[in-house]
Amino acid sequence: MIKVLYHGSCSKSKAILEHLDENNVAFEIIDFIEQPLSPMEIRTLLKKLNAGVQELIRKNDKLYKEKFAAKQHSDEEWINVLSENPSLIQRPILIKGPIAMIGRPVENVRFFIDK
Template sequence: MTHAVIYHNPRCSKSRQTLALLEEKGCDITVVEYLKDAPGRDEIHQLMAQLGLTDPRDMMRTKEEEYRQLGLAALQGEALIQAMVTTPKLIERPIVVIGERAVFGRPPENVLELI
């Protein structure tokens, strides 16, 4: 059985659809409600590596009001990672990790490449 970790926001339709797809495929799923249990700096670095990202901004929801309010457009690197640690709402969702790789579940079918 494939084990999947989903960084999930139950209020997000894409996140719910991605979770349902993983369930449909019979995956053993660990659900991380990242708004309640925010990932730390090291975990964000690990997720970025698993996603194949080098720029933290590629893991951020840049259209969120908090992004603008915090002035994140002018920042880079570790400052953006720290913003995701302190304001996890900025993290793109959902993220699914299977093995050593991860994908964004937008669209939910992206997870099929990992299964």
């Protein structure tokens, strides 16, 4: 089963759920805004994504531009910022066992669900 880190007001998140539904893929929704990820969960997610913390940050987000763009943070500090401000995390994110991907564009999800 695929876990989808989801934000209810995000059109990309909604599109991913529709795509999974249309393709009869079983999934579990995790609303990471309502249930923010802990720093440990973010570290685990980064390993599954095979990505650095910078790739997880939504740098076009208003909150990022207003509060964080001009600041220098270590990776560990960024992990804590993301845990405390989950809206700054890229979305949607699909997790399948030991691997994960940022679900954009939706066309790339087809290769992920077939793995």
